[in-house]
Structure formats: C-alpha cells, structure tokens
Amino acid sequence: MAEKLIIDYSSQGRKGYSLPSLDVPDINIEDNLESEYLRENLNFPEVSEVDVVRHYTALSELNYGVDSGIYPLGSCTMKYNPKRNEDIARIDHLSQIHPYQSDEDVQGSLRILHELKTDLAEISGMDEMTLQPASGAHGEFTGLLIIRKYFEDKGIEKSKVIVPDSAHGTNPASAVMAGFDIVEIDSNEHGMVDIEKLKEAVDDDVAALMLTNPNTLGIFEKDIKQIADIIHDVGGLLYYDGANLNAVMGYARPGDMDFDVLHLNLHKTFSTPHGGGGPGSGTVGVKEFLKPYLPRPLLVKNGDKYYWDYDRPKSIGKVHAFYGNYGVLIRAYSYIKTLGYKGLKKTTENAVLNANYMKIKLKEDFELPYEENSLHEFVLSGVKQKEKGANTLNIAKRLLDYGQYAPTIYFPLVVKEAMMIEPTETENVGTLNKFIDTLKTISKEIEETPELVKNAPHNTAVRKLDEAKAAREPDLKW
C-alpha cells in the first residue's frame, strides 16, 4: 500500500508537461541578466504525466474523505460537500477573473459576494460583514483587531481578553496576536461559563470575552444575556466564535445574544470542502458601531452597482492581499441559495437531532461528563475504558480499523479522555447506528481483548505512527 515519493519516480529527461514552443524571437537571457542571478540547478522531479496521475491517485487512496463515510470530528462540522457547488465554483466567468480587474468588469461576482454577506449577516444577526479572512482563526484575529482598533479610536486602554477553558486553541492564540493578554476562566460543573468566576475576572481592563455558543461541549450558554451584560458593563465587547453556528441557524442568532463581533467558518456550517486542511473562509460580522473598523476594502452596493470602498480611514487595514477566499465564498453562496431559509433551519434541526440521538445511545457505554442538554455535538469521556486498558487515543485508532473516522479527541481540555462527536445533518440514522455500533463493539473489545484496541490500528495503510521520533529527528523534506 505504501507509495514512494514523486522524486523517486524521476528519470533524467522524462517530461510530464507540454508548452507551445516559443513564438517570439528567441533571446539569450544571459545577455540581459548577470550570471549570478541565473539559477544553476533545480532538483525537481522528472516524471511523465502518467507518473503524476498514478502517484497522486495512489496517494488519494490513502486518504479518507466525507464521501468515504461519517466524519464525526467535533467542532469541525464535516458535512457533505455538494458536488454542484464545485461545478459552480468552476464556471469560467466566475473563476477566470483577476483581482485587479475593475469593479465594473466583475459586477456579477460582486453581486454574489454582496448577497452572500447580506445573507450571512441576517443568519448571524449582525449588521455588516467582511469576507476577507481566509480561515476561522484569521477571522478571530480580524475581529479582535477590530475590537482593538475600536478602543484605540475611542481612546480607551484595555489589554485583556477573557477566554473560557473550553475554548478552541485559536481563540487565545488569536487574541495574543492581536496584542491582548489572556485571562482564562474555568467552566462550572454544568460545562458552562461560571458566572461568579467571570464576575471575579472582569474589570475595566477587559476588552472582550470570546465565546462560542453552544460551547465546545455542545451546550448552550443559557446565561448568555447575563454574561453579555457583565462584559458590556465594564465597557468590554463580546466576541462570538462562529464554529458552532450549525447548531442554531434559524433558531437563534449571535447578534440577538448581544455579541458585538463574530466570525463564521464557511468551511464548516456552509459546507465548503476542507481540502485536507484548507482553504476556508472566516468571514467576520460586526454590529453597526464597529463597521468603520472593518478591513479595507469594504464591499458596498450603490443603487444597482457594487464596488469596493477603500476610503475607510478607521479601518484596521488589510488582512489579505486581495478580497479573501473568493472560490470558497462562491461555494457558500451556492449552498445558501440551494437551501434557502427553510433548508438552513432544517439543517440545524437535523444536526442537533443526530447529535442527541447519538448521545442517548452512546452514554450507555461511555461516560457522559455533562448531562446538560446539548445541541449539535457532545463530548464523551473515555475514562471508564481507560481504566480497562485502552484510552481515547486507542479507541480513535481502533475506529479507523473499522473504516470510520474518529471523533475529535482530547479536546475540549476540560474533559478527561475527551471524545467530541459531531455527526452533522447530512448523516442519516443508518450511518449513525453503524458508528454507534462500532463504538460499542470497541468498548466490548476493550473488556475482552484490550491489547487489540491498544495496538490499533491494524488494517490501515500504515500502523500507529511514531510522533515522538518525528519531532525528535525532524525529517521535513526529501
């Protein structure tokens, strides 16, 4: 099953490309360019087109995609990526446009982008959006810069951002990049923000609280209004990490929960493909009062015409060389237009239904650390299984043996031996049952033959990989 490196297919003189022959009079580049600027050697593969096609086809076969089966990574919203959106993103008149064409050349694309941001603002309850951030973390960074700029503009000094212990790692990392200090607060026994601890942590120096709601345990922060008040009372702002929007579309809007800034992960809620790790899009929404600080340029509609407004003196500036991940935005637009408002709501309903169904079934075998009602995802703990000899990592690896992907593990950090499960709405009860049965089987295996699980995976292209060695003796290129 192993596939060698593309460089190992190389054979001197082999060619995989074809170019028209030069049709302008040839010149000697050495006559124009000093020899020390002329590259001497490029040790790239020399392979044929067939070699390339076979090699990357073979590599693809070592991967698992959403079309391979359930992908229950909690917090990642691995839903089906509609093929028709791929077609649409490849329409020549949409994809073959250059970022420096004039606005008038690309009115069609600008219309799409404008409708998209209008829809996203409506869905999330915000007043204005920027489409520039290219990932969730990029959106967080952008949102926090907006907060920073806002306070700077108002002449208020604030240095702290509060982040719950259940937050995603990008939250504190983004806040630090945006120049803030982090205050971490513990969750309470219900897996929610501990109001008392929050009050203690809050002071005039707090610029923002970052929260996702439902939180990473899948639990809705029911005291959100109170939390908002606590922060707003000290002049701080509320930042919403939109990674979990799939849990509430059509049911609740972050804007209505008094969040001031948010980012949405279009590569989660809005079904754009993850591409093995990217590209994504982390569009940022703000309330009216923060609009001046959005990145430049802002897309504006004037009558029937759309244009990019660069004249935004209070803007934080640019976070992307162009306008963001346009190709991803097109797919998200296509998705929203397909579903419409009913489809969006139905999406959320079934995402939550699926998660709750799985939770009910799986808590028979696995510890459920928080009994609270949860929405689109839930977190189990593998502590019982660990005692019997196989931990959460082992369980995850054993799932791979059964041809199914594993949940997010060891996150959120507040749960020991965490398994964070998010089925999404595009799974049906059949695939859920199959996954549930597999987890139950593994749990039984741990009782009967723990070694089998501990040494998993057994049937994958490679067995368990030595990560320690990888870090100790970095081998990062051929």
Add this chain to the structure above:
Amino acid sequence: MAEKLIIDYSSQGRKGYSLPSLDVPDINIEDNLESEYLRENLNFPEVSEVDVVRHYTALSELNYGVDSGIYPLGSCTMKYNPKRNEDIARIDHLSQIHPYQSDEDVQGSLRILHELKTDLAEISGMDEMTLQPASGAHGEFTGLLIIRKYFEDKGIEKSKVIVPDSAHGTNPASAVMAGFDIVEIDSNEHGMVDIEKLKEAVDDDVAALMLTNPNTLGIFEKDIKQIADIIHDVGGLLYYDGANLNAVMGYARPGDMDFDVLHLNLHKTFSTPHGGGGPGSGTVGVKEFLKPYLPRPLLVKNGDKYYWDYDRPKSIGKVHAFYGNYGVLIRAYSYIKTLGYKGLKKTTENAVLNANYMKIKLKEDFELPYEENSLHEFVLSGVKQKEKGANTLNIAKRLLDYGQYAPTIYFPLVVKEAMMIEPTETENVGTLNKFIDTLKTISKEIEETPELVKNAPHNTAVRKLDEAKAAREPDLKW
C-alpha cells in the same frame, strides 16, 4: 470492504434529487390517460444524494483503472487516457448539441469529425471512413455488410468468410451476423497464416478473409501481400481487424497491405477510455470502390461546408440511430491532434519496444511458444507452471494480490495456457520491471508454495468467485 446494494440503503420517503416545482398550471393526468396506462408502483431506491455519492464512490474503490497501474491486457491496448481529452469532450458547445440540429448549426462538430476521419484514413491507408460503428465488433459487422452489399451489387454470390484460428471471437461472430459461413484455418508453426492451408481453403465462394496484422500473437504476417493476392485472385476481399493498429502507426498501413476494408478501435489505439467495458468506437475504412456501400449518412465536405449525405442509394443503411459515438470521436480527435504524426509514430515505437523488452525478460521464466519477432504484444504459455501445480488462471489471480492487473488469458486459443501481454507505450521501464519482477516472483512461488498461487487471490476485496454457481443459479437482479 463489501458494499451493499443501493436498494439496501433505501428508506421510505428519502430523496436524492431536486427539481424546480411545476411552473405550468397543474393538471390531473388521470383525466387524460386511462388508468390502465398509469403505473402503479416503481420499486426504485429512495436514497439521499449523500447515499448515492458514498455508495458509488465505495464501488469505484473496488475497481482497478489505468490510473491504478499497469493494465497489460493483450489485444486491449490499455493505455493512459489523457485527462485533457475528457475536458474537451465536456466543452458545452461540443457536448450540448442535439443530433437533429441542422448541419449548419453544428459546423464546428462536423469539421472535427471530418478532420478525424481524414486523419484515420491517412493513418490506416484507406480512402473513406464511416464513424458510425460504436465498437470494434460493430465495425466488423459493418465492414462485412459492406462486403456483402458489394457482392450483391455486383451480382456475385459468395457465402464464406475465412478466419484464422488465432482470430478474436468477434470476427467469426460478426461474419455470421453478416450472413456468412465461417471457414477457420489453422496457423502454422510460426504463429502465422499457413499459406498452404489458406490456398486449400480458398475458392470462388470466399467473400473475405479477416485478419489482424500483427496478429493476436503480436506477430506480423509477413506474407501479407501473398495472402492478399490469394484472396483477391478469387475475387474475395481482405478485411483488417484494426485492434492491433498500435503496433504499426507510421510504420505500415493496412491499406498498403492491400486490405480493402477495416475497422479501427478508437478505444484502443486512440486512447479513449474503456469505461469499464464501453463506450468505444469502431470506425470503418474502405477503399474507393467500396465507398458507395458505407452506412448512411456519410459526412461530406463541400467547399468550406460540411454536411451529412443521406442520398446514398447503395448504402448498407444505418447501423446506429444517429452518427455513432460522437463523444468518443471527440476524444480521439483530441488525441491525434495532440500527438501529431511524430507522436503517433513514437507511440508505436514505444509500444513495440516495451513489449519486446518484456518478452526478452519473461521468456527466461515462462515458455514462449512462438520465437518469431513480435511487435506490440506477445503471448506466453503457462504450461511449465501448470505442471508445477498452478495454471494461468491462478497466475492471473495471484497478480491481483500484488495490486497489478492480469494479462489477457486463454486467448488466443492457439496457445495453451496463454498469457497475452500488451504493455502499451504509456508504461515506462520502471512499471515494466515491476510487473516482470512480480511474474517472476509468482513463478518462484509456484515452485515453492504452489498452494499460495492456486488459492489466489488473497488480498482482493473478494476472493476467487464461483462462476459455475453464477451460471447454474442465475441471480441477475435484486
């Protein structure tokens, strides 16, 4: 690894399609149509789009394609199918045209088809071509009908078609469909047509001799001119089965070997994909005197304009409802235009080089029944291995365990335990060596652990399948 049937994913009420809602005033069909014409039930799957995508993706993973590796099926010319030809066949202005548009609407397509048939005629040395036949066998049938019609037109009665024992099964089958009786002649000890036997078999009743050259042993019938004379002398015609054209492009032309009619398999020599068994294209070429008999309509160029000529009173009629497998023809055009005359010749050279290289290497371990020079393919015999306990079928199955496809086996019939190997030019010496090594390894396995080979395959999605049971107790639908 097993994948259930699509019907087994069915769940009442599930939907995988979307249609716009009816925008004309609704009517009650029962008011128009008697109830006995209204279908009561259609027991089709009820599945979601995700179900469909995953199911057929899973099925695809149980297949082996040219991009998976070497596909050395002798006589099948399984070369790389260029991706760019797929793009071109999907250009809207080429693919979204209806067969009953007027000729003037589709001048672009007609130009392509005309250039294609002109190129094919030049490559094969014929005077005129029809693009209508949709497969090699269809081409044979068409060609033989032309021969039949020619004799009928000339008032000559002839009932026999001579076919060598090494011929492909379609040859006699097509000849019978075209109303002829078959005379089979044995090959001589060199694997070629036995001239003496041919002479004996020939009489005035012979309408045609069907031959492929090189023949299915990969050996060029060097006496082809003499053979042609023998047939022509009794007023018979020479039919060329073009399955092996990959062996001679740019080096020799069937037309120059005095063949009167031929078909070309565009899905072999001209790289159009086989699609798991089809579609193909078996374009037929003829010498000038047979032109009147070609199927209707014939594509004609008049000045700058192209049109379909239906006014062909001597035509055999139609063999296809429309014009043939247009989508396949587009791909073949794209291929020929890409390669040009130099590329075609180089293609043949490397196809022959690869086959000869493999033959030299493999005859060390396997019996080579005919030592004659061969061209693009060669036939080994597994008799030595069979004596040691594993026959050619076992060897083929064992190859699958090594992730490589097997050669054509038990064909041609003139070789016992035949393995017919055709690597094609798109393989390089690296993939050839890998295949050679695997066959040698298997040969060793047969000496050391014959049971291992006899019970192969072991690593495939299913093990050896019970064909007898399938035929005895036909289970042909769910």
Add this chain to the structure above:
Amino acid sequence: MDYVSNTEKERKQMLKEIGVEAIEDIFNSIPEEVKLNRDLNVSEGMSELELKRHINKIADTNISLDNYTSFLGGGAYDHYVPSIIDHLISRQEFYTAYTPYQAELSQGTLQVVYEYQSMISELTGMEVANASLLDGGSATAEAILMASRISRNKKVLMSSALHPSYREVAKTYGEPKDLDFVEIGLDNSVTNLEELEDNLSDDVAAIVVQYPNFYGSIENMKKIQKLKQQYKKVLLIVVANPISLGLLTPPKEFGADIVTGEGQSLGNTINYGGPYLGYLACINDRKFIRQMPGRIAGATVDADGNRGYVLTLQTREQHIRREKATSNMCTNEALNATISTIYMATMGKKGLKEVAEQSYKKAHYLAEKIDETDKFDVLNLDNFFHEFWVSTKLPVKKVLSSLKQNNILGGIDISRFKEEEGILISVTEKRTKEELDELVKLMEVM
C-alpha cells in the same frame, strides 16, 4: 506532446537488452514492401494550451443547447442531469477500467451492472436485463434478431410509428438473416391495428411497437396484447423510452416478451447522438435468456462464501462461442449504463415519476397553447406523453429558422425522414413556463 513515458536513455538501454541497435530494427519483421517510407500526412502535434485554443475556436462555431432553448427530441432528450453523476463517473476507477475480465479487481463495475440490470428490470417490469447494447437502434435490431431465433420465424411486423432510424437499423441487421419486415402503417398518430391484425399469422416472429411511439403517442397496448395473444409463437417487442415508464404502466403488463430501447434519457448528455446505450430486457425464460445478446452480470459467492459479482451466462457470447454466439457484442456502453444506474438511484422512486409527470404536464400545456394558435395544429393532442406532432400550412423550414433567430430550436422537421410532414416537439421538465410561453408567442404571430 505525446504520452510516451520512456526517456531516450531508457530506450537505448532497453534496445540494448533486446539486442538490437536502433528502434527501427524492432520493426524488421514488417516486410519492406508494405513499410511506409514517408511521414504520415497528419498535422504537427500540439501542446495542451494550443489544443484547447484550437478546439474551443472550432466549438464556438456550433449552436448549442447551452444558449438555445431546445424542443428537439426524437430519441434524444434534454432532461436534467444531476451534477453528481459526472463527478462519480469521473472517478478513474470507473471510466478508465476495462471490461471486468478479472472480477476480483472489478467488483465496482460488476455491482453497478447488477444494479443497472435490477433497475432496468423493475422499470420495464421484465425479469432479466443485459448489461447494455450499443444504442437504441441497434438494441431494437438485436431484439428482433433474438425474437426471430426464439420463434424461428422470419417475418417481423414493425410499426411505422417506430423511430424511422430504428427501423432502418433493424433492416440493416435483419437483411443478412433474410428477415421479412412488414411495416404497419399509421392510423393518425398510432399504429394501424387493423393492418396489424391483418398481417398477423403464426409465421410472424415479432410485433415491434414503440411506447410512447415516435410521434409521442401512446399505443393501444391493451389491444395489441390481445392481438398478439391469438398467436402463440409471436413475440411482442416493445421499444420504450425509460423516462416515460416513470409514469406509464410497464410493457410487461401488456404482454411484452422483450422490452428494449434507448437509455440516453436516463442521465446521459445529449452529445450529438452518442455515446448512448441500448437496453434490453426479457421475460424469465431459459429459451429467452439463452438467446440474449450482450453481457450479463450475476451475483455469486467467493471462496470464503462472501457475496460477489461476475459476468455470467457467457456461453452465449462471442469470446466463448465464436461463430455460434448469439451476437458479436463485445465492447458495450458500460459507462453510459453506469451513468443511467446513478441517475436511476438518484432520482429514485419519486424522482423518476416526477420527471415523467412534469414532462407530461409541460408538454400538454404547450400543446394546448400551440393548438390554439391559428396556423398550427397538434395532431395527437388527445394522446401523447411528452412529445407531439404539429402540423402547419406554413413551410416548416421557415418556421424553424425563424424560431432559431430567437434562440429556439423549435423541434424536428418530420420531413427529414421522408415519410410524414410537420414538426415533432418534445418538452422535458427542464423547459420553463417562460420558455414555453415564448415559443407560443412566436408561433402565434407567424
């Protein structure tokens, strides 16, 4: 460019191992007298960029359904093709594979064929279907040959409301077998059943009717069934558009022995007439199955007792039986059958019905409106599926070319088949009310 993988250096080394000097030497077995001693008169090769430019330029001279509204049918229909189909069949494992000779590495193709056979059987009401034939025309011809072999008769009663080209292909195929084709004339837009009755006898191999027929009309299948039943040996071959069977009673219920036809409408691109696929299904009778042309997949078990699929009943086929084979079929239309399988699975129970119903309703909406115009009449207004026959005193060519100026391909000029006159208009679910109304508006003012 070319697709040769070996380098010059590798070639030299290989030649050395083979024991010859130059590449030309390995062609020594070709006698000089037949060697080509010049370059082929074929153009120079092209890089991908040049190729795409070249072909796009040519393609742009076509008028295509991409920017014209089409009412063309006649056996090639512009139905909605779900996007997922092309994504799935573009997996190399499907489209670059050969015929599944090594079943163990071809379970994907084989199971698809089995599913295809299952759904074609269900759709037609029949019990056994093959893996596909070359197209609707040749499938009809093969069905007739099959019927003749089964009944051992040579006379074939073929409805004139059967697609003219299918009739022509059938005759081409039948001629060498001395089949005697009797064409049964029209009674308005359907087969003249009196004439059919008059021609029926015990030496008839088969009756061949199309359902819905070439003009879109639904034959009186009840009556045809009754006529047929009077003669034991006579087989009934029904040529059916599979989409219509989403709505219409399957031919089996009218006594069909063989159902065949063109599968294009099940998800295949219009593609100027091909590649399409012929489908063929028959009753579950050993005599029939033994005479079936083409490949058949069947379920079986492997050495471990697990379910798997193989090509089966191959003793009918050319590679086993050679001149005694039921047909010369080898390469078929497997990828198109894969397309149709995915189409049927995607549309499913409800979707296929909805496609048929919407096509029906839209076609009837349009037909009514056209019939209300001054200059046009619909000849089969009271009886058609999604295609109808319009007659007019205006010159048809002019009508169509004036529509074309309005970016409409208005239908088939029936006179192209040199039998009848008028326009054959086809409507699928893809046509919008706006498009239908636009056509009517233009026809109203002609």
Add this chain to the structure above:
Amino acid sequence: MDYVSNTEKERKQMLKEIGVEAIEDIFNSIPEEVKLNRDLNVSEGMSELELKRHINKIADTNISLDNYTSFLGGGAYDHYVPSIIDHLISRQEFYTAYTPYQAELSQGTLQVVYEYQSMISELTGMEVANASLLDGGSATAEAILMASRISRNKKVLMSSALHPSYREVAKTYGEPKDLDFVEIGLDNSVTNLEELEDNLSDDVAAIVVQYPNFYGSIENMKKIQKLKQQYKKVLLIVVANPISLGLLTPPKEFGADIVTGEGQSLGNTINYGGPYLGYLACINDRKFIRQMPGRIAGATVDADGNRGYVLTLQTREQHIRREKATSNMCTNEALNATISTIYMATMGKKGLKEVAEQSYKKAHYLAEKIDETDKFDVLNLDNFFHEFWVSTKLPVKKVLSSLKQNNILGGIDISRFKEEEGILISVTEKRTKEELDELVKLMEVM
C-alpha cells in the same frame, strides 16, 4: 433542496428514542429571550436546475479572462494550468478531507505536504518549509513577526517595491506587536539601497525585499546580502514569486533567512484573488523552526517500522500551546498546496524553467515593442522578469478602457495603490505573439 438525509419517519422515531415530542423540544436549552421567533430573511431554496440558471445568469455579466486577453499580474498570474491538476484534486479523498488529525487515514494528504515542503525548499534553496499559510500577504506578515520573535527586534525595513498590499497586511499584523515599519523608497524601479544602508542598525529585525519586486525588477541581491551581513541580528526576508525561481538564483544564495510569498502562480486558478496559498521557508536552525508559524509534516515510522508521515513539531501550534503558540494558524490552504505540489511535479525540472524563460522572453519582446511606441516608455526596460512598468503621458484609465474595448485587459493602473503612476504589464507563457503584437498595434495608434 437540502442535504438532510433523515426522513420524516426516521426523525419521529429518533425523537421518540431521545424522549422528546417535537423537534423544537431539542432546542429547549436555548432561552426564549434569545430565540429567533421568525423566519430568516433569506430567499427560498432552489433546485439544482434553478441554481445553475440563476448563477450562470449572474456570471455572464462578468468580463473574464476566458474571452479577454489579460496582461494583469501584480501577484496573481495567468499561467498555464495543466489539465490533470483539477482531475486529481477533484478526487474526494483529497478535497473533502479534514486536516490530517488521524494520520493513519490521512497519509495521502500528509505525504503531499511532505512533497510540497520538499519542493518549496528546493525552489527557494531553503531547508525547512511549512505546509502553507493563508496567502502571500499574510505569509509576508507572519514572516516578519517570526523574524521579530527571533531577533527580538521591532524595526522592520520594508522595501517600497514590495507589493503595496503585502505591506499593508504586514502593518496590520505588526501593529499589535508594536513593530516599527520603515519603508525604504525607490531608486527607479528598485529599492533605494543607500536609504536601506542608512536605516540599517543592530536593532533591525529584518529587511524585507521582493524578488522580482512589485514592478517586476530584480533587486540587487548581492548588494543587499552585503549590507545585511554587516549586522549579525538582522534577518533577510525575501518575498519571491516561485515561478521566477525556475530561472533565477534561489534567495538562499543571497543570504535569505526566510523566503516567503504567494504560491498562486504554481498551478492555481486566478479566482479573483483566492483561495491562494502563502508559502514560507527558512534556514535549518532550531531557533527558526521553533518560531515557524503553521503546520509542518514530517516523515517517521509506524509500529511495524514502515515509513509514514505525521504532523510534527506541533508544540509551536495553537491547539497545543494556545496563547503561547507562534501563530494562530489552524485551517491553512492545504488544497492549494496540493495543487502546487502537483504543478511542480508535472512541470518538473525542465518545465518550470521553461515557463519562467518563456514568460521572461515574451515579456521582454513586448516591453521592447512598447518602448518603441511614441506615447509609452518602459521604466525598467533593462531590468525585469516578466512584469514591467510602463509610463505614459496619456491618461492611464483611458488607455486601459480603450484596450478593454478590444477585449484586452491591458495591465494594472498603478495609481490604484496611491503611490506611483503608470501601467504594470505582466506577460506569462500563455500569451501568444499574436496577442502581444495586437496590444502593441493598439498602443502604437493611441
């Protein structure tokens, strides 16, 4: 339509098992006060047919490179993209996969990243590359932050010949870290090295230059290297167009510590500016590697001792280190990196060089001709790669709009960046002599 798979019946059954009545009940944990009690003001859903019609209609209002000849560059280049790339990345196993968290089921992605890192390292001459960043602009910013962390300095000398938007992004990123950006002015079309020298000191974190620079000119890298070497702590960041490195000496040989930039030109569709990919590579120094942003793949062995790939050196990253991470990078541009990997493999040793050389030669052919016209001068005629700076007394907007009327996108109006004036013209290997001559012909008569 929607993508929900459960049927109404299944939903009911599931609700029952969960122990609630209605679907709304599972949302009970959302307090009423924040519940949305109306429908979202988003349009009705659409079927695929409607969707494609709707979007195609909008798309047709764009002017696209599909039917206009483009001379636009400025960081987004219209190079030839081999057809096989889209076929390969359209395999669902690549494009629908997540970040390779479970390495054993993600060896495809991981090996691709390893190959990507290997080729980026080779191309730039560096020793360690990451798995991609978000785009050229943010990668430049991350490189600057990285340099500042390594040198513990805050002052950044940034060439004004660096892409204006990259400078802007860098400032956005640098501001919270109190970086002190000094922009070094131009000397004709290259960085003013005297000014650079004057600003150099031991408290400088990094010099940032672009190679070839925004105006297409090749900086005097030898000189810059010398200047830099005088200050031990100062790092040299080179922002390079990877295509140019097919022809030009890799930055490493001029003393670059970090090489970064936009990878779009390596096989990525123009796509109105994204998704593209930022690449970043550095020298093999633990101090550097520890400060690198983004994911890194490494080779290791599995439990059986076989080679395999994992994400490694993750203690730099946010999911491990949270607020102490080197960057917040999580989702990156993996699929674009896959595209670039396949591109680099396909073009290979010779192809990348040929692309660079053809672009160079065609650009120079055009520049010479334009310079010969009356009204246009090429400011950097003696020193550029494949993009050059044209000045004219004519109003640039008018020049460009008159070219557009001839289906030519004539270049970038440099004034859009509010710094300099003129037209930036970029030429890739895709432009034909005919197209170049056509442009010249039009410019000659202006």
